[in-house]
Amino acid sequence: MRTRPLKVALLGCGVVGSEVARIMTAHAEDLAARIGAPVELAGVAVRRPGKVREGIDPALITTDPTALVKRGDIDVVVEVIGGIEPARGLITEAFAHGASVVSANKALLAKDGAALHAAAARYGRDLYYEAAVAGAIPLIRPLRESLAGDKVNRVLGIVNGTTNFILDKMDTTGAGYQEALDEATALGYAEADPTADVEGFDAAAKAAxxxxxxxxxxxxxxxxxxxxxxxxxxxxxxxxRAMGCTIKLLAICERAADGGSVTARVHPAMLPLSHPLASVREAYNAVFVESEAAGRLMFYGPGAGGSPTASAVLGDLVAVCRNKLGEATGPGESAYTNLPVSAMGEVVTRYHISLDVADKPGVLAQVATVFAEHGVSIDTVRQQSRPDFQDTASDGGEASLVVVTHRAPDAALSGTVEALRGLDTVRGVASIMRVEGE
Amino acid sequence: MRTRPLKVALLGCGVVGSEVARIMTAHAEDLAARIGAPVELAGVAVRRPGKVREGIDPALITTDPTALVKRGDIDVVVEVIGGIEPARGLITEAFAHGASVVSANKALLAKDGAALHAAAARYGRDLYYEAAVAGAIPLIRPLRESLAGDKVNRVLGIVNGTTNFILDKMDTTGAGYQEALDEATALGYAEADPTADVEGFDAAAKAAxxxxxxxxxxxxxxxxxxxxxxxxxxxxxxxxRAMGCTIKLLAICERAADGGSVTARVHPAMLPLSHPLASVREAYNAVFVESEAAGRLMFYGPGAGGSPTASAVLGDLVAVCRNKLGEATGPGESAYTNLPVSAMGEVVTRYHISLDVADKPGVLAQVATVFAEHGVSIDTVRQQSRPDFQDTASDGGEASLVVVTHRAPDAALSGTVEALRGLDTVRGVASIMRVEGE
Known part of the structure; x- marks a missing residue:
């Protein structure tokens, strides 16, 4: 075993960074045995140098990350700052000054992955980022390496723990959205500003x-x-529940049936209870992969948190260090298929539509005609009088009409809904949700 | 991209081998793009040369696998023959003659993995075998690489599809073992001689x-x-079911609480319905991993079959070919911890014991004393009179006593059961089963 240590620079020492540093110290001998050389923490860039950081030599702390990545003796830079800048510039400098990079930065990878991969290739460095998607769940390596001889047709994932926790609470306790969000916040699953999670931005970056x-x-x-x-x-x-489903916020990446394009989308969807993703509870993440030869695979685990994310970072660190020692690099970006990404309108899916309609003869026929005019075929209709909405108007009471469609392009489905809104017998569209995983 | 192709020799052309050959042809361009050079099938060793093999050039067929691996121009040997010999000798010859090896041979790896790894290291070749455990499920690469910076404490797996199918049928339809086995055989899930599956030999090799x-x-x-x-x-x-459990045949690999030894075992066990493995249905496989930093992970998918196994073989083939091109090798055997493997008696587990006892006062006290004498603490006892077993003997009828213990060493638990058999009030031990996954 080589005795001269590989030098690691850590950018960021928050929840994930401090856990990376702790494990590097606590498991130094194991890491050395698995890599074939010791690894040494050579510097830690932080914003608040005064904060006490247990187990980290204060002499390693710096507030100048640029100087750290430019030192020239760093073998691997671990970037756990997050956000676009200064992370992007620091990673590029790291490549230029001899270091490979392990990153957990989903936002940056989703925005500028291609440019970063190109920079890594130009300098002959590695760029690994298993921790960027679904925390500790090995996902990028299986997709990139284990399935390298297969053809993936579909990826269906619960990739945001906060929203899965909220939806699971709503499902199991009957709580409303706000109540479930409050519980998630109280338990530390949701941030003070939950926008990135609940509006699907976080999941969209992972989907990309x-x-x-x-x-x-x-x-x-x-x-x-x-x-x-x-x-x-x-x-x-x-x-x-009436359809034997639950609701999950899904990230869905699909190859079109003709193979000529792909789509990626994030939205809440009804999912049959028999689907393996339906039983993913609380803040857990899971990703379901359908490939031509392997069939249906699922990867499940904690999608966030300091320790799980650190586990993924350290797995990458071991791989990158091994590559360094062997003077090799791992697989880089593979974008050779160069497929176009289609818009949402072209995605083929199913809608579950709940309408408030006038309770009088002929409404169903009118509604069914709108579907037919848009080329959307109806799977099931459930019509129910709603005596609680009985009013004194001459056209009688109100009824609820639940329509589940067959598969159709999203543009045709959303066009149908728009046209339904224009019918005078349709008082309102109570909810629209896609149905997936069948 | 390099234009000179990498040459692959295929040993065996059965269900898996023919699918490997088919995908190599059908996806030749994708494989070339992902590897960085074309791959070419350079020879196929079979036992029955006369059989028609669609899509394979008859000129490639040979009945002399030894000559094929000794040719000297082969880059990668794919071994899908199975069994110990001639596979073992052929793999060693392949290493000696310049080839890396991708194998799906669990029996050989479990028996002689160390010697094969040593031979690969001696000649500077790769030995990859993702397909040997749980078919298409990426498992060896995640454990060996993704979790390389973490500490795995426990692996709990359903790694045999045949037995999972049988147990699932018994659970969901109420069928007996023989009836469920017959159905598995009729559907092609069980072989004519199911011994390797139902007696746990197959799962034991994977556990090793x-x-x-x-x-x-x-x-x-x-x-x-x-x-x-x-x-x-x-x-x-x-x-x-009375305990909120189902029954699965589990492969369990554990690190002892003190970290000083490990154990590996295969046996049927009761598993809580809330455990992610409990919902693994039909012939699917899944492996649950508990590690220090990552927490609880699960990997799920088809554990057998031609296409899924071929997917795993081809993933390895791409990795090994990439290593060849980069003049590198992937991670070899990592056995540096050199931990002793403890015997079953030292495993700490829980028993569910069902006893047929005489229905008379004092029996429970007698039984409880035996547990106490062996240092085994009782969690719950359920006692039930069985009028259907009422007999005319002077000691009255028969009762059934179900005892679930707390955790204790297996030796103490099995010693307790032996002692219970010796009690004259115990008419018989109806069943003993370990309880796992809590």
């Missing part, structure tokens, strides 16, 4: 990364269709 | 491989404790 790797093409954050889950109601869960 | 990789130590097939599942009854499933 997953789609790119799964389909060997470039998918940028802007290519991902996104709907949040703040409008999911208890009534939606009741409707889902 | 998993334990070795998870704990960075050597675990041989002989080190694995093994019990089959042929004696599981409908009554056991009824008992399991």
């Amino acid at each position: 990364i997953l789609a790119g790797i799964a389909f060997h093409t470039r998918v940028r954050l802007d290519d991902v269709y996104r709907e949040g889950m703040t409008e999911v109601t208890s009534a939606d869960f009741a409707s889902a | 491989i998993l334990a070795g990789i998870a704990f960075h130590t050597r675990v041989r097939l002989d080190d694995v404790y093994r019990e089959g599942m042929t004696e599981v009854t409908s009554a056991d499933f009824a008992s399991a």
